[in-house]
Every structure is written in C-alpha cells, then in structure tokens.
Amino acid sequence: xxxxxxxxxxxxxxxxxxxxxxxxxxxxxxxxxxxxxxxxxxxxxxxxxxxxxxxxxxxxxxxxxxxxxxxxxxxxxxxxxxxxxxxxxxxxxxxxxxxxxxxxxxxxxxxxxxxxxxxxxxxxxxxxxxxxxxxxxxxxxxxxxxxxxxxxxxxxxxxxxxxxxxxxxxxxxxxxxxxxxxxxxxxxxxxxxxxxxxxxxxxxxxxxxxxxxxxxxxxxxxxxxxxxxxxxxxxxxxxxxxxxxxxxxxxxxxxxxxxxxxxxxxxxxxxxxxxxxxxxxxxxxxxxxxxxxxxxxxxxxxxxxxxxxxxxxxxxxxxxxxxxxxxxxxxxxxxxxxxxxxxx
Amino acid sequence: xxxxxxxxxxxxxxxxxxxxxxxxxxxxxxxxxxxxxxxxxxxxxxxxxxxxxxxxxxxxxxxxxxxxxxxxxxxxxxxxxxxxxxxxxxxxxxxxxxxxxxxxxxxxxxxxxxxxxxxxxxxxxxxxxxxxxxxxxxxxxxxxxxxxxxxxxxxxxxxxxxxxxxxxxxxxxxxxxxxxxxxxxxxxxxxxxxxxxxxxxxxxxxxxxxxxxxxxxxxxxxxxxxxxxxxxxxxxxxxxxxxxxxxxxxxxxxxxxxxxxxxxxxxxxxxxxxxxxxxxxxxxxxxxxxxxxxxxxxxxxxxxxxxxxxxxxxxxxxxxxxxxxxxxxxxxxxxxxxxxxxx
Numbered sequence: 076x077x078x079x080x081x082x083x084x085x086x087x088x089x090x091x092x093x094x095x096x097x098x099x100x101x102x103x104x105x106x107x108x109x110x111x112x113x114x115x116x117x118x119x120x121x122x123x124x125x126x127x128x129x130x131x132x133x134x135x136x137x138x139x140x141x142x143x144x145x146x147x148x149x150x151x152x153x154x155x156x157x158x159x160x161x162x163x164x165x166x167x168x169x170x171x172x173x174x175x176x177x178x179x180x181x182x183x184x185x186x187x188x189x190x191x192x193x194x195x196x197x198x199x200x201x202x203x204x205x206x207x208x209x210x211x212x213x214x215x216x217x218x219x220x221x222x223x224x225x226x227x228x229x230x231x232x233x234x235x236x237x238x239x240x241x242x243x244x245x246x247x248x249x250x251x252x253x254x255x256x257x258x259x260x261x262x263x264x265x266x267x268x269x270x271x272x273x274x275x276x277x278x279x280x281x282x283x284x285x286x287x288x289x290x291x292x293x294x295x296x297x298x299x300x301x302x303x304x305x306x307x308x309x310x311x312x313x314x315x316x317x318x319x320x321x322x323x324x325x326x327x328x329x330x331x332x333x334x335x336x337x338x339x340x341x342x343x344x345x346x347x348x349x350x351x352x353x354x355x356x357x358x359x360x361x362x363x364x365x366x367x368x369x370x371x372x373x374x375x376x377x378x379x380x381x382x383x384x385x386x387x388x389x390x391x392x393x394x395x396x397x398x399x400x401x402x403x404x405x406x407x408x409x410x411x412x413x414x415x416x417x418x419x
Numbered sequence: 420x421x422x423x424x425x426x427x428x429x430x431x432x433x434x435x436x437x438x439x440x441x442x443x444x445x446x447x448x449x450x451x452x453x454x455x456x457x458x459x460x461x462x463x464x465x466x467x468x469x470x471x472x473x474x475x476x477x478x479x480x481x482x483x484x485x486x487x488x489x490x491x492x493x494x495x496x497x498x499x500x501x502x503x504x505x506x507x508x509x510x511x512x513x514x515x516x517x518x519x520x521x522x523x524x525x526x527x528x529x530x531x532x533x534x535x536x537x538x539x540x541x542x543x544x545x546x547x548x549x550x551x552x553x554x555x556x557x558x559x560x561x562x563x564x565x566x567x568x569x570x571x572x573x574x575x576x577x578x579x580x581x582x583x584x585x586x587x588x589x590x591x592x593x594x595x596x597x598x599x600x601x602x603x604x605x606x607x608x609x610x611x612x613x614x615x616x617x618x619x620x621x622x623x624x625x626x627x628x629x630x631x632x633x634x635x636x637x638x639x640x641x642x643x644x645x646x647x648x649x650x651x652x653x654x655x656x657x658x659x660x661x662x663x664x665x666x667x668x669x670x671x672x673x674x675x676x677x678x679x680x681x682x683x684x685x686x687x688x689x690x691x692x693x694x695x696x697x698x699x700x701x702x703x704x705x706x707x708x709x710x711x712x713x714x715x716x717x718x719x720x721x722x723x724x725x726x727x728x729x730x731x732x733x734x735x736x737x738x739x740x741x742x743x744x745x746x747x748x749x750x751x752x753x754x755x756x757x758x759x760x761x762x
Binding site for chain 1: 761
C-alpha cells in the first residue's frame with residue numbers, strides 16, 4: 076500500500092491536542108455556549124474517555140475535531156486543534172480533508188442512520204479504498220471482506236453484498252468500526268459507540284474496540300455518559316459539565332477518590348449491581364441552560380459545598396495534589412474546594 | 420409471601436403477532452412469538468422487576484397487562500377476574516387501578532395540552548372517581564406530590580426538562596389513586612444525575628400510597644435497586660424468577676449469569692477482579708426461535724437435550740432442599756449456581 080509518509084513522531088508533541096476550544100451556537104435566546112475552553116490530549120495507544128451528560132459539550136468538541144460541526148449555527152470562537160503539532164483549524168479545506176478519514180476517523184452512536192440504506196455494506200466499506208487509495212472495485216471489495224473478517228462478522232464473504240438493514244444492531248456497529256479502521260487512522264473518535272446496544276452485545280463491541288485499538292496502537296477518544304463503560308476501557312478520563320472540563324484523572328484514581336463534587340455526586344447516584352442500597356444519592360436540580368450558564372462555577376446551584384467564592388470566581392482546572400503536597404500525577408479539578416472534596 | 424393473595428396473577432400468557440403475506444388475500448405465513456408462556460404474580464406493595472434485552476418481549480408484557488393488546492392465550496387476573504374477558508364497563512373500573520408510566524417523556528405527553536390538562540385528563544375519563552368540586556386543586560396537589568411547583572399548572576410540556584416531564588407522567592399515573600403502576604423503562608431516557616431523583620421519587624410514592632410496581636427495564640443495576648423480586652426474560656420466555664438476592668447473588672440460569680457479568684461496573688477494581696462471560700452472536704429472531712431451550716444457540720452448556728426439551732420454569736429438583744438463595748425457579752436443564760457479581 077503506497078501511502079505518503081506520515082510525519083515522523085516528534086517527541087513531546089502529543090498525537091492530538093485540543094487547546095482552549097470555544098464553540099457557540101446561535102439560537103433565538105442568544106448564544107448557547109456549548110464548549111467553553113476545553114483542552115485535552117491523546118497519545119498513540121491511549122484511551123481518553125470524555126464523560127458528560129447531555130448538553131455538556133462532549134459531542135460538540137468531537138464534531139469540531141472532525142470538522143463536521145454545522146456552521147452556522149455553530150461557530151468556533153477560539154482555540155486550537157493540533158494534530159501532531161499542526162493546527163487543523165488554520166489549515167485549508169484540502170489539507171484538512173487529507174487528515175480527516177485518513178488519520179482521524181469517527182464512529183457514531185446510531186449505525187443504522189450513519190450507514191447509507193441503499194448501498195451494500197461492501198460498497199460502503201470499499202468506497203474508503205476507492206476514494207482515498209484509488210483502488211479498483213475488485214480490490215476494494217476484497218479489502219472490505221478482509222475488514223469484515225477483522226471485526227469478526229461471521230461469513231464475511233457471503234455478507235459483503237448485504238444491505239445495512241439485514242444486519243443486527245451489534246453487527247452494524249461492527250461495520251461502523253470496520254469503516255473507521257479502514258485507512259488505519261492514528262486517532263479514532265467513538266461517540267457513544269455502544270449506547271444503542273444491548274448489554275451482552277455492548278460487551279462484545281467494547282472488547283473488540285479495545286482489542287483493535289491495542290493492535291493498531293491508535294489513540295482512542297471515547298465519548299460517553301456511562302460511568303460503567305468508561306471504567307472498562309479508559310486509561311484517563313475527562314469529566315465535562317456545561318461546556319468545561321471539571322475534572323481529569325487516570326481511571327482508577329477517579330473512581331477511588333473523585334476531586335470534584337459533580338463527579339462525586341455522579342458516582343454516588345448510580346445504583347450498584349453488587350449491593351442493594353437504601354435511598355440513592357441524587358444531585359439536586361438540573362444542568363444549566365447553555366444560554367444562561369451561572370456566574371462563577373457553573374455547578375454552583377447544584378453543589379452541596381458551594382460557598383460565596385463559587386458564585387463569583389470561575390475555578391480554573393488546577394492540579395490536584397496529595398494531602399502532603401506531593402504530586403498524584405495526571406489529576407486536575409476545577410473546584411475551589413478540591414482539597415476538601417478529595418481529602419476530607 | 421405465600422399467605423398473601425396476589426393482586427395480579429399472570430398465567431401462561433402468550434402473544435403471537437401474525438406475519439402475513441399478500442395484500443388482498445392475506446395469508447398467515449408465521450408469527451412473531453413475542454411472549455410465549457409467561458406466568459408470574461404481583462403482590463400488593465411489592466415491585467416486580469422484569470429485565471431483558473431488546474426484543475425479549477418485556478414491553479409486550481406491559482401492553483398485555485394494560486389490556487392494550489389482547490393475549491393470544493393465557494390469563495391475566497386482577498384480584499381474581501380475568502381482565503381480557505371483562506365487559507367494557509368492568510374493564511374501565513379495573514383500568515383505573517392499573518396505570519402506566521412510559522419510557523419517553525418527550526412523546527408520551529401531548530405538546531398542545533397544559534400540564535394541568537394532562538394530569539387532569541384521567542378525571543374526564545373516570546368522572547365517577549374524580550374529586551368533587553375543584554379538580555385543579557387536586558392537580559396542584561399531585562404536582563406537589565411529585566416534586567414540581569404547583570404554579571406550573573398552566574405550562575406546556577416543552578417548558579420542562581426530561582426529568583420534570585417524567586414527573587408529570589408519574590403525576591398523571593397517580594391521579595386516579597391506582598393500586599398498580601406498570602413502568603416501562605421509566606428512567607432510561609434520563610441523564611444519570613436525574614435518574615436517581617426519579618427513582619427516589621418512585622420509591623417514596625410506593626411507600627406513601629402502597630403501590631405495586633411492575634418495573635420493566637434493561638438496566639440491571641437499577642432493577643436490583645428498586646425491585647423486591649426480579650424476572651429475567653429471554654426471547655419471550657422467563658428464564659429465571661426470584662427475589663433480588665436470589666437472582667443477583669445466586670443466579671442459576673446461564674443467561675442471567677452472562678447478563679450480569681456483562682453489566683459495565685463503575686469501578687475499575689471490581690471490574691478487573693470479576694470474571695466476564697461474553698456471549699457469542701445475537702439474539703435469534705422471535706419469528707423463528709430455536710427449538711427446545713431458546714437460549715441454547717448462545718449457551719456454553721448446551722447439549723442435545725436442550726434442543727429437544729423445552730426447560731420449564733421451576734425450582735430445579737436438586738436444589739429443592741437447599742437452603743439459601745439457590746432454590747428459586749430457573750428454566751435450565753443444567754441449572755448451576757455461579758456468583759458473577761461478587762468475587
């Protein structure tokens with residue numbers, strides 16, 4: 076396969092970096108601030124989980140990286156998206172096109188609506204090779220079968236000419252994964268890849284995704300609202316609330332001792348399989364409207380720890396340290412009272 | 420529990436949806452066996468959870484219990500009366516006592532009606548039990564009971580968030596003082612932080628009004644939290660039925676074990692110590708279910724016997740004398756205890 080040489084990995088430069096990204100949507104009620112200064116990085120072979128509820132800005136960030144944000148009403152009002160150190164937002168459309176699909180691929184939640192219903196899956200998979208690699212139809216189809224085998228679709232040879240509706244939900248999601256893998260990208264963004272699937276199928280698909288990511292040494296950004304799915308596969312987690320990252324941590328650390336009251340509340344509010352509790356802890360109130368994000372910390376109306384300072388000063392995402400002031404590594408919290416949250 | 424009379428008794432319930440071919444001369448070419456011989460009881464004040472994956476028939480059971488679908492065969496007895504055989508007048512009285520809360524709070528409320536009209540509508544249909552005099556006052560009380568501001572009575576559904584809409588749906592369900600509420604995935608459309616609020620509300624209301632719930636969901640953790648007893652469904656049949664401790668701590672059916680082990684745990688340490696059973700393949704089509712045991716095509720224990728004999732839902736003989744949680748109905752020829760949740 077002749078591919079133009081990928082730029083050699085520069086030590087110290089992350090594979091993909093989002094830096095202080097701001098995105099707004101124009102609405103009748105004014106500007107909805109969907110993303111307000113999000114920064115994160117993903118390296119090769121690493122899985123970053125972006126966790127958040129609906130409206131937290133997790134999907135908008137991903138869409139901006141992929142360049143599939145609807146503009147208008149969307150508008151990027153600031154920030155950079157660096158792929159191997161180069162800002163994709165400053166590139167020409169042509170340059171960006173080369174990275175998209177080829178180097179960064181995306182898996183969507185709803186495979187049935189993401190696939191074209193009138194084209195066979197073999198044709199759609201082969202399209203990647205015909206368009207990006209200039210292969211003939213025959214070569215492309217052979218490649219498609221190979222890919223379907225790779226994502227363990229049984230009887231791939233016979234099924235390559237089937238249409239999306241002839242596959243089950245889990246199988247369709249495998250086809251989506253195959254499509255994202257087709258050009259051996261460096262980064263895969265998976266937006267709620269298993270949310271529409273049943274638990275037993277969800278486990279199959281997550282396992283497959285994790286295995287392929289290891290084999291291909293890809294960076295994976297996993298966007299989800301499910302704390303359980305995250306615990307299964309992620310290396311590090313970024314928790315989003317009202318368009319900002321409120322906490323980042325390595326996966327074990329986050330579950331053991333959250334450093335932001337929102338994360339803490341979320342963890343306490345989910346029922347557990349292994350014991351039956353009395354009443355569930357519930358975070359009071361609702362997430363804020365994005366057209367009217369509260370002053371200071373956006374979580375202040377729902378926070379049990381809120382003090383005066385929380386209503387005036389927006390807390391920065393600051394490094395979280397051990398009780399004795401020693402470093403924990405990779406942890407940060409956007410709470411004025413992270414010390415009390417994690418240690419007290 | 421044995422000395423109590425069940426409030427709802429479901430026996431050998433079957434629902435087949437015919438598959439037809441042809442336009443003018445329709446010919447039946449088969450049937451989707453959505454529910455196939457399901458029996459269970461519901462007692463006063465308890466919550467029966469029904470779990471299963473999509474297509475297992477759990478929502479069809481809900482519709483049958485509400486008499487929104489007619490069963491192909493089998494009986495649903497409410498306090499001894501078979502609801503599918505009642506006259507429309509008698510049925511109306513029964514329906515008053517069995518209400519439903521739907522999954523999607525966005526489509527189950529009429530966008531053109533105010534919240535007051537939505538919650539008050541059951542009184543229009545059942546004027547005999549409507550409060551004498553001021554209905555609006557009763558609606559305000561109901562709003563207060565479900566934790567919404569009574570001043571919101573003239574607002575429209577779109578002015579509320581998903582969690583608040585689900586509260587409106589619950590208030591409507593409560594309006595006629597029912598004894599049973601059938602909840603079909605009541606929190607699965609809600610955000611995690613709001614789910615807990617609604618679950619807590621439902622538990623509080625159950626204590627306050629001695630309600631019985633049939634709680635249908637696919638989320639095993641939530642079902643464990645709220646249920647007293649749990650039934651696990653697979654492809655139109657109950658695979659296992661027991662108290663929450665029996666099902667979660669002592670599962671004996673391989674499907675229950677696989678389902679439990681597949682639940683993502685929000686704790687990486689538990690997850691790593693736990694063994695995981697990953698099932699191969701997908702759920703077969705209910706139009707053409709496997710012979711014998713329906714789970715056999717995905718089961719690691721399947722033998723010839725499973726293809727020939729349909730296992731009945733009963734306490735497995737060899738566990739009959741055992742103490743503890745193992746002795747509960749399980750529809751498997753090779754039922755065996757395996758703890759997949761703890762470890």
